[in-house]
Amino acid sequence: ARPGALPAATGVLDTVFAVFAAHELRRPADRTALFTEAARTLRPGGxxxxxxxxxxxxxxxxxxxxxxxxxxRDTWLRHAAEAGLHPAAERRIAGLVTAFAFRKPTS
Structure with missing residues:
Protein backbone atom coordinates (compact mmCIF):
# COMPACT_ATOMS: atom_id res chain seq x y z
CA ALA A 1 0.00 0.00 0.00
CA ARG A 2 1.03 3.58 -0.46
CA PRO A 3 1.45 5.53 2.79
CA GLY A 4 -1.28 7.99 1.80
CA ALA A 5 -3.79 5.35 0.64
CA LEU A 6 -4.15 2.40 2.97
CA PRO A 7 -6.51 -0.29 1.68
CA ALA A 8 -9.10 -0.03 4.46
CA ALA A 9 -12.34 1.84 4.96
CA THR A 10 -12.62 4.78 7.33
CA GLY A 11 -13.00 3.99 11.02
CA VAL A 12 -13.10 0.20 10.80
CA LEU A 13 -9.80 -1.08 12.22
CA ASP A 14 -9.08 -1.82 15.86
CA THR A 15 -5.31 -1.81 15.36
CA VAL A 16 -2.85 -0.78 12.68
CA PHE A 17 0.59 -2.37 12.95
CA ALA A 18 3.75 -0.69 11.67
CA VAL A 19 6.62 -2.97 12.69
CA PHE A 20 10.18 -2.13 11.61
CA ALA A 21 8.87 -0.53 8.43
CA ALA A 22 7.81 3.10 8.94
CA HIS A 23 11.41 4.34 9.20
CA GLU A 24 11.88 3.28 5.58
CA LEU A 25 9.64 6.18 4.58
CA ARG A 26 12.48 8.66 4.27
CA ARG A 27 10.43 11.72 3.33
CA PRO A 28 8.62 13.36 6.26
CA ALA A 29 5.57 13.94 4.03
CA ASP A 30 5.28 10.18 3.46
CA ARG A 31 5.43 9.47 7.20
CA THR A 32 2.82 12.17 7.81
CA ALA A 33 0.61 10.53 5.18
CA LEU A 34 1.03 7.12 6.83
CA PHE A 35 0.04 8.40 10.28
CA THR A 36 -2.88 10.36 8.83
CA GLU A 37 -4.11 7.28 6.97
CA ALA A 38 -3.70 5.09 10.05
CA ALA A 39 -5.80 7.58 12.02
CA ARG A 40 -8.42 7.61 9.27
CA THR A 41 -8.76 3.83 9.21
CA LEU A 42 -8.87 3.38 12.99
CA ARG A 43 -12.16 3.24 14.81
CA PRO A 44 -12.51 5.67 17.77
CA GLY A 45 -10.33 4.24 20.53
CA GLY A 46 -8.28 2.23 18.01
CA ARG A 73 11.72 9.41 19.34
CA ASP A 74 10.48 12.99 18.95
CA THR A 75 9.87 12.42 15.24
CA TRP A 76 7.43 9.58 15.94
CA LEU A 77 5.68 11.54 18.68
CA ARG A 78 5.31 14.54 16.36
CA HIS A 79 3.85 12.48 13.50
CA ALA A 80 1.32 10.91 15.88
CA ALA A 81 0.30 14.28 17.30
CA GLU A 82 -0.10 15.77 13.82
CA ALA A 83 -2.47 12.90 12.95
CA GLY A 84 -4.50 13.42 16.13
CA LEU A 85 -3.23 10.25 17.80
CA HIS A 86 -2.34 10.30 21.49
CA PRO A 87 0.45 8.34 23.18
CA ALA A 88 -1.13 5.49 25.16
CA ALA A 89 1.97 3.41 25.97
CA GLU A 90 5.66 3.20 25.24
CA ARG A 91 7.89 0.26 26.04
CA ARG A 92 11.55 -0.45 25.46
CA ILE A 93 12.21 -4.02 24.31
CA ALA A 94 15.63 -5.64 24.80
CA GLY A 95 17.23 -2.21 25.20
CA LEU A 96 17.26 -1.40 21.48
CA VAL A 97 13.69 -1.48 20.21
CA THR A 98 10.81 0.78 21.21
CA ALA A 99 7.12 -0.07 20.88
CA PHE A 100 4.67 2.84 20.86
CA ALA A 101 0.91 2.56 21.15
CA PHE A 102 -0.86 5.66 19.81
CA ARG A 103 -4.61 5.84 20.40
CA LYS A 104 -7.30 7.55 18.38
CA PRO A 105 -9.59 9.59 20.65
CA THR A 106 -13.06 8.21 21.27
CA SER A 107 -14.77 11.51 20.57
Whole structure:
Protein backbone atom coordinates (compact mmCIF):
# COMPACT_ATOMS: atom_id res chain seq x y z
CA ALA A 1 0.00 0.00 0.00
CA ARG A 2 1.03 3.58 -0.46
CA PRO A 3 1.45 5.53 2.79
CA GLY A 4 -1.28 7.99 1.80
CA ALA A 5 -3.79 5.35 0.64
CA LEU A 6 -4.15 2.40 2.97
CA PRO A 7 -6.51 -0.29 1.68
CA ALA A 8 -9.10 -0.03 4.46
CA ALA A 9 -12.34 1.84 4.96
CA THR A 10 -12.62 4.78 7.33
CA GLY A 11 -13.00 3.99 11.02
CA VAL A 12 -13.10 0.20 10.80
CA LEU A 13 -9.80 -1.08 12.22
CA ASP A 14 -9.08 -1.82 15.86
CA THR A 15 -5.31 -1.81 15.36
CA VAL A 16 -2.85 -0.78 12.68
CA PHE A 17 0.59 -2.37 12.95
CA ALA A 18 3.75 -0.69 11.67
CA VAL A 19 6.62 -2.97 12.69
CA PHE A 20 10.18 -2.13 11.61
CA ALA A 21 8.87 -0.53 8.43
CA ALA A 22 7.81 3.10 8.94
CA HIS A 23 11.41 4.34 9.20
CA GLU A 24 11.88 3.28 5.58
CA LEU A 25 9.64 6.18 4.58
CA ARG A 26 12.48 8.66 4.27
CA ARG A 27 10.43 11.72 3.33
CA PRO A 28 8.62 13.36 6.26
CA ALA A 29 5.57 13.94 4.03
CA ASP A 30 5.28 10.18 3.46
CA ARG A 31 5.43 9.47 7.20
CA THR A 32 2.82 12.17 7.81
CA ALA A 33 0.61 10.53 5.18
CA LEU A 34 1.03 7.12 6.83
CA PHE A 35 0.04 8.40 10.28
CA THR A 36 -2.88 10.36 8.83
CA GLU A 37 -4.11 7.28 6.97
CA ALA A 38 -3.70 5.09 10.05
CA ALA A 39 -5.80 7.58 12.02
CA ARG A 40 -8.42 7.61 9.27
CA THR A 41 -8.76 3.83 9.21
CA LEU A 42 -8.87 3.38 12.99
CA ARG A 43 -12.16 3.24 14.81
CA PRO A 44 -12.51 5.67 17.77
CA GLY A 45 -10.33 4.24 20.53
CA GLY A 46 -8.28 2.23 18.01
CA UNK A 47 -4.52 1.90 18.26
CA UNK A 48 -1.56 2.44 15.96
CA UNK A 49 1.19 0.11 17.19
CA UNK A 50 4.58 1.33 15.99
CA UNK A 51 7.71 -0.74 16.65
CA UNK A 52 11.05 0.76 15.65
CA UNK A 53 14.69 1.19 16.55
CA UNK A 54 15.32 4.79 17.57
CA UNK A 55 18.21 7.06 16.73
CA UNK A 56 19.54 7.20 20.28
CA UNK A 57 22.65 6.40 22.31
CA UNK A 58 21.95 2.67 22.75
CA UNK A 59 21.36 2.04 19.04
CA UNK A 60 24.36 4.20 18.09
CA UNK A 61 26.62 2.06 20.28
CA UNK A 62 25.38 -1.11 18.57
CA UNK A 63 24.89 0.10 14.98
CA UNK A 64 27.44 2.92 14.82
CA UNK A 65 26.73 5.31 11.94
CA UNK A 66 23.98 2.94 10.77
CA UNK A 67 21.82 4.27 13.61
CA UNK A 68 21.34 7.46 11.57
CA UNK A 69 18.99 5.40 9.40
CA UNK A 70 16.63 5.26 12.39
CA UNK A 71 14.52 8.23 13.46
CA UNK A 72 14.52 10.00 16.82
CA ARG A 73 11.72 9.41 19.34
CA ASP A 74 10.48 12.99 18.95
CA THR A 75 9.87 12.42 15.24
CA TRP A 76 7.43 9.58 15.94
CA LEU A 77 5.68 11.54 18.68
CA ARG A 78 5.31 14.54 16.36
CA HIS A 79 3.85 12.48 13.50
CA ALA A 80 1.32 10.91 15.88
CA ALA A 81 0.30 14.28 17.30
CA GLU A 82 -0.10 15.77 13.82
CA ALA A 83 -2.47 12.90 12.95
CA GLY A 84 -4.50 13.42 16.13
CA LEU A 85 -3.23 10.25 17.80
CA HIS A 86 -2.34 10.30 21.49
CA PRO A 87 0.45 8.34 23.18
CA ALA A 88 -1.13 5.49 25.16
CA ALA A 89 1.97 3.41 25.97
CA GLU A 90 5.66 3.20 25.24
CA ARG A 91 7.89 0.26 26.04
CA ARG A 92 11.55 -0.45 25.46
CA ILE A 93 12.21 -4.02 24.31
CA ALA A 94 15.63 -5.64 24.80
CA GLY A 95 17.23 -2.21 25.20
CA LEU A 96 17.26 -1.40 21.48
CA VAL A 97 13.69 -1.48 20.21
CA THR A 98 10.81 0.78 21.21
CA ALA A 99 7.12 -0.07 20.88
CA PHE A 100 4.67 2.84 20.86
CA ALA A 101 0.91 2.56 21.15
CA PHE A 102 -0.86 5.66 19.81
CA ARG A 103 -4.61 5.84 20.40
CA LYS A 104 -7.30 7.55 18.38
CA PRO A 105 -9.59 9.59 20.65
CA THR A 106 -13.06 8.21 21.27
CA SER A 107 -14.77 11.51 20.57
Missing amino acids: TLLLVEHLRDAANTVVYGPGAWHFLP
